[in-house]
Amino acid sequence: MATGAATGNQTAAQALLVEMLDPAVRADPYPVFTRIRELGPMVLPETGMVVFSGFADCDEVLRHPSSCSDGMKSSVVQRQIAEGITPQRTATPGFLFLDPPDHTRLRTLAQQAFSxxxxRALEPEIRALVGELLDAVAARGTGEQTPGAPFDVVSDLAYPLPVAVICRLLGVPLSDEPQFSRAAALLAQGLDPIMTLTGQASANADERLRADEWMRDYLGHLVAKRRAEPREDMISALIAAEEDGDQLTVDEIIATCDLLLIAGHETTVNLIANAVLAMMRAPAQWAALAGDPDRANAVIEETLRYDPPVQLVMRIAGADMQIGGQERSDRGIVGGGQERSDRGIVTVPEGDSILLLIGAANRDPVAFDRPDVFDPDREGLRHLSFSKGPHFCLGAPLARLEARIALTELARRFPHARLAAEPVYKPNVTLRGLASLRLG
Known part of the structure; x- marks a missing residue:
């Protein structure tokens, strides 16, 4: 089991992690993240897991050559399979959950559709979509600069925009969007580490399983149609994509599209809405963006640090890993409360799970001045929200493009918009985001 440099109480560590899952903290998880981060790395022998919450540690794990994304490499999962508790994997996962060489092969083929x-070719269509959505908002008011009373940033803009874009990319009929949205929302909840941290299945596990079956069946039929009649869409491109004579199988195409629908949909919704909320709570930033559209890129990067759409990331140690060193303070929780004097180094044995609290790392005071302040003008903007290394987010350029156009147009048209109600959050822990953000 992993060892590290510190003393502490494993029960207290586990309690904090369970508190992180509590819906009551969804609106503001950052005080809990602060308490976790102040304890340092947590080693939880009973669950075969190590939790990192500091920026340097999370950055190191994401870049580490032995850091794996395939959950089947977990010692706990392998033990459960051997005991008949967990079945062997039968469906092909998206490349986000694979490692080289499979990850390299699938990503290389898929990224041809994200060149x-x-x-860049999507920009005119995205601008047109944003214009149509905001025209509808303005039509409910008394003029171009006065929104209807009030309007919802999520349902009126942040949600329909990326859904329309990803459906357009994949070639999914927009008439099927409501079914996709419901399935994607359920599958996004499947990324939450509820079973890992509590040992209990989530309340809607069966519903999520049915949503996954529906999604894969739907995409399978769509792949068959595109194979017979190719179009100018991503599914057709994935069918035709080839690298060194290698092509994607039907199962791999379905898994890739499944992943892109969830990742490309939920995260971009969260990014746009989180950015608007941060500026609503700092009105000078909203006014500054309304007056200078060139600020949008800095607003987006600071939002990705300050209130990231992806709060947690899981990895598996593919080999023994040593994380940390002298630069880290001598703090941390170790199973059994044992003391170590190895200057902050945490050894993670092969097969242990690694939970990275990106939301905590992005507000690490060791890495950032005034970490709890939303400041797009801060020097050296950086974050871990698109990951690092071979799993750097494939859709990052598209997400940034959608967010830039949406935010600049919204601020330009409605420079005097203000919060009309307290925001409402979805239940998601990992892909944490707003269900409603009403402005007036």
Whole structure:
């Protein structure tokens, strides 16, 4: 089991992690993250897991060559399979949950549909979509600068925009969007580490399983149609994509599209809405963006640090890993409360799970001045929200493009908008985001 440099109480560590899952803290998880981060790395022998919450540690794990994304490499999962508790994996996972060489192969083929040229080609359509959505908002008011009373940033803009874009990319009929949205929302909840941290299945596990079956069946039929009649969409491109004579199988195409629908949909909704909320709570920033559209890029990067759409990331140690060193303070929780004097180094044995609290790391005071302040003008903007290393987010350029156009147009048209009600959050822990953000 992992060892590290510190003393502490494992029960207290476990309690804090369970508190992190509590819906009551969804609106503001950052005080809990602060308490976790102040304890340092947590080693939880009973669950075969290590939790990192500091920026340097999370950055190191994401870049580490032995850091794996395939959950089947977990010692706990392998033991459960051997005991008949967990079945062997039967469905092909998205490449986000694979490691080289499979990850490299699938990502290389899939990224042909996300080339810089392909993303730039989408800009006119994204602008037109944003214009149509905001025209509808303005029509409910008394003029171009006065929104209807009040309007919802999530349902009126942040949600329909990325859904329309990803459906357009994949070639999914917009008439099927409501079914996709419901399935994607359920599957996004499946990323929450509820079973890992509590040992209990989530309340809607069966519903999520049915949503996954529906999604894969739907995409399978769509792949068959595109194979017979190719179009100018991503599914057709994935069918045709080839690298060194290698092509994606039907199962791999379905898994890739499944992943892109969830990741490309939920995260971008969260990014746009979180950015608007941060500026609503700092009105000078909203006014500054309304007056200078060039600030949008800095607003987006600071939002990704300050209130990231992806709060947690899981990895598996593919080999023994040593994380940390002299630069880290001598703090941390170790199973059994044992003391160590190895200057902050945490050893994670092969097969242990690693939970990275990105939301905590992005507000680490060791890495950032005034970490709890939303400041797009801070020097050296950086974050871990698109991951690092081989799993750096494939859709990052598209998400940034959608957010930039949405935020600049919203601020330009409605420079005097203000919060009309307290925001409402979805239940998601990992892909944490707003269900409603009403402005007036």
């Amino acid at each position: 810089p040229r392909a993303v």
